[in-house]
Amino acid sequence: MARTPAIGRKIFIIATEESGDRLGAALMKVLRQRLGDAVRFSGVGGRAMTREGIDPLFPIEELSIMGFTAVVKQLPKILRLIRRTADAVLDDAPDMLVIIDSPDFTHRVARRVRARNPGIPIVDYVSPSVWAWRPGRARAMRSYVDHVLALLPFEPEEYRKLRGPPCSYVGHPLTEQFASLRPSAQEQKRRDTEPPVLLVLPGSRRSEIRHHLALFGAALGELSQRTEFELVLPTMPHLETMVREGVAAWPVLPKIAVGETEKRAAFRLARAALAKSGTVTLELALSGIPMVTAYRVGAVEAFIVRRAIQVSSVILANLVIGSDVIPEFLQENCTPEKLAQALGDVLADSAARRRQLEAFATLDAKMATGNVSPSVRAADIVLATMGRRSG
Numbered sequence: 001m002a003r004t005p006a007i008g009r010k011i012f013i014i015a016t017e018e019s020g021d022r023l024g025a026a027l028m029k030v031l032r033q034r035l036g037d038a039v040r041f042s043g044v045g046g047r048a049m050t051r052e053g054i055d056p057l058f059p060i061e062e063l064s065i066m067g068f069t070a071v072v073k074q075l076p077k078i079l080r081l082i083r084r085t086a087d088a089v090l091d092d093a094p095d096m097l098v099i100i101d102s103p104d105f106t107h108r109v110a111r112r113v114r115a116r117n118p119g120i121p122i123v124d125y126v127s128p129s130v131w132a133w134r135p136g137r138a139r140a141m142r143s144y145v146d147h148v149l150a151l152l153p154f155e156p157e158e159y160r161k162l163r164g165p166p167c168s169y170v171g172h173p174l175t176e177q178f179a180s181l182r183p184s185a186q187e188q189k190r191r192d193t194e195p196p197v198l199l200v201l202p203g204s205r206r207s208e209i210r211h212h213l214a215l216f217g218a219a220l221g222e223l224s225q226r227t228e229f230e231l232v233l234p235t236m237p238h239l240e241t242m243v244r245e246g247v248a249a250w251p252v253l254p255k256i257a258v259g260e261t262e263k264r265a266a267f268r269l270a271r272a273a274l275a276k277s278g279t280v281t282l283e284l285a286l287s288g289i290p291m292v293t294a295y296r297v298g299a300v301e302a303f304i305v306r307r308a309i310q311v312s313s314v315i316l317a318n319l320v321i322g323s324d325v326i327p328e329f330l331q332e333n334c335t336p337e338k339l340a341q342a343l344g345d346v347l348a349d350s351a352a353r354r355r356q357l358e359a360f361a362t363l364d365a366k367m368a369t370g371n372v373s374p375s376v377r378a379a380d381i382v383l384a385t386m387g388r389r390s391g
Contacts, residue, residue: 009035009386012094013043013054014085014109016063019279020100021046023125023173026375027098027382028052034379042092044085057088063105078105086112089120096121096386103128107141114144121385125149125378127167131158132314138164147385149378152320153366170377171369174286181287183268196271196347198229199289200254203276206242211296212276213246215334219274221251222340227347231255232270234263272346272353274339277314277328285317285326286363290346290356293328294339317359320366325359327352 011031015024025048028041032052041053046060058081086109089097097113097120099106110122124145130138131154141148141164148167150156159167174181183191191197200220202212220231231254235243240258247254257266267287275281277295284291293315318324327342329335345352369377 009039009096010092010094011039011041011096011098011382011386012089012092013041013045013049013098013100014106015043015045015049015100016060016102016105018046018060020102020126021048021060023375023378024049024054024098024100025052026173026373027125027378028054030375030379031382034383042088042094057085063102081105082108082112085109086116089113090117093117094120096123096382098123098125098382100124101126103137107144111144121146121388123147123149123382123385124165126151127155127159130162130164131155131319135162138162141165147381149381151374152316154319154322168377168381169369170381171372171374172282172367173374174283175364175367175369176373178286180264181267181283183288187268190269191271195228195230197266197269198231198343198347199266199270199273199275199284200231200233201273201275201280201284202233202243203278204236204239204280206239208276209239209242209246212294213243215294215296215336216274216339217247217250217252218336219339219343222336223343224252226340226344229347232257232266234258234266236260272343274343277330279316281318281326282316282320285321285356285360288357288360290353290360291326292339292342292346293326294334295328295330296334317363320363321359323359325355 013024013028015021024045028049029052032039043054044057044060045054050056062081063078082105089109090113097110099110099122107128113120114122122145124141127148127150128137138159139162145165148159148165149170150167151170151172153169156167156169159165200216202216203209223229231252233243233247233254234257237258240256244256257263267289270289273284273289273291275284275291275293277293281291281293315326315328318326329338329342346356
C-alpha cells in the first residue's frame with residue numbers, strides 16, 4: 001500500500017506488558033509503512049517497541065506487579081509513574097495517543113491527558129474486560145477514549161450494549177500464528193501416540209506460579225497413579241530458575257521447555273493441557289488441545305473478584321465459543337483430586353474431549369478478519385481517528 005504523504009506525525013504509545021509491547025511494535029511497523037519517515041514515535045514499551053525505534057520513558061519491568069496486595073504496597077510508585085507518563089504525553093503534544101492493555105495504568109494516564117488537553121485523540125488497543133466485571137467502565141470510557149480496538153469478536157457488541165465508545169474488532173494476534181501452533185502430519189502422529197504429551201502451564205507471572213505450582217504438582221501426582229503421560233512445562237527464560245526449583249519435589253518431573261520456540265513445539269505435540277486460566281486458554285484452543293483450567297489467588301483478591309465478576313466463565317476460549325466447554329476450577333474448588341479426574345477425561349477419548357475439539361473447530365470462523373492482519377486493521381483505525389480529530 002502506498003505511503004501517506006509526509007506530514008510530520010507524532011504518535012505516543014504506552015504498553016507496559018510484554019504482550020502489549022508486541023502489539024505496539026507490530027502497530028508501529030505498519031504505521032511507519034503508511035507514514036514513512038514523517039512519523040515519530042515516543043512512549044513506554046519493552047524490547048519489541050524499542051527495536052522499532054521507541055526510547056522508553058522507563059523500563060516496563062517497573063510495573064510487573066501482580067495481585068491486589070502487591071499493588072497496594074507499590075501504590076506510591078505506580079501513581080508517580082502515572083503522573084510522569086501523563087506529563088510526558090502532554091509535553092510531547094502528540095497527534096495521537098495509543099494506550100495498550102494494562103487498563104489500571106494506561107486508563108489513568110489517558111484520563112489525565114484528556115482532562116488537560118482534550119485535543120489529543122486517544123485509541124485504546126485491547127479492551128478491558130468490561131464484559132466480565134465493572135461494566136460501568138465502558139460508559140465512563142466515552143469521556144476519554146475515542147475508539148477501542150478489540151481482540152475478541154464479541155466485544156464490539158458488548159460496548160454497544162454498555163453504551164461505551166466506538167469499538168471495532170481488529171483480530172487477535174494468535175490468528176496470524178496458526179502455522180506455529182498447529183501440528184504437521186508428523187507432529188500429529190506423535191500427538192496421537194502413547195504415552196500422550198501433557199502440557200502444564202502454571203502462569204507467566206511469579207505470583208501465579210507461586211499460587212499454582214504445588215497444586216499442579218499434586219494433581220499430576222494423582223493423575224500418574226491412574227495413567228501414563230509425558231509431562232512438558234513451557235516457561236520463559238526469566239522464570240526458568242524459579243520453575244526448576246519449584247518442580248524439583250514434584251512426583252512426576254516435567255521436561256522444561258524454555259522460550260517461545262520450544263513452547264510452540266511442545267504445543268504441536270500435546271494431547272491435553274492443565275493450564276492457569278488466562279490468554280493461554282485461547283492459544284491452546286486454537287492449537288486444538290483440550291484442557292482443564294484452574295486459578296487460585298490470595299484471599300483478598302478472591303473476595304473482590306467474586307463480588308465483581310459478571311460472567312459464568314473467565315475462560316477466553318469459552319467466551320468466544322459461546323459455551324462453557326472447557327472446565328475451570330477456581331479457589332476452593334481447585335483441588336488435586338478434581339484436577340486429576342478432569343485431566344484423565346480430556347486425555348482419554350471421552351465425550352468431554354470430543355466436545356472441546358468440536359467447539360475448537362468453530363474458532364477460525366468466529367475469529368476471522370477477512371485476511372487482513374490485526375496490526376493493519378488497527379493502524380487503519382488509528383490513522384482514521386487521528387484524521388477525524390485533527391480535521
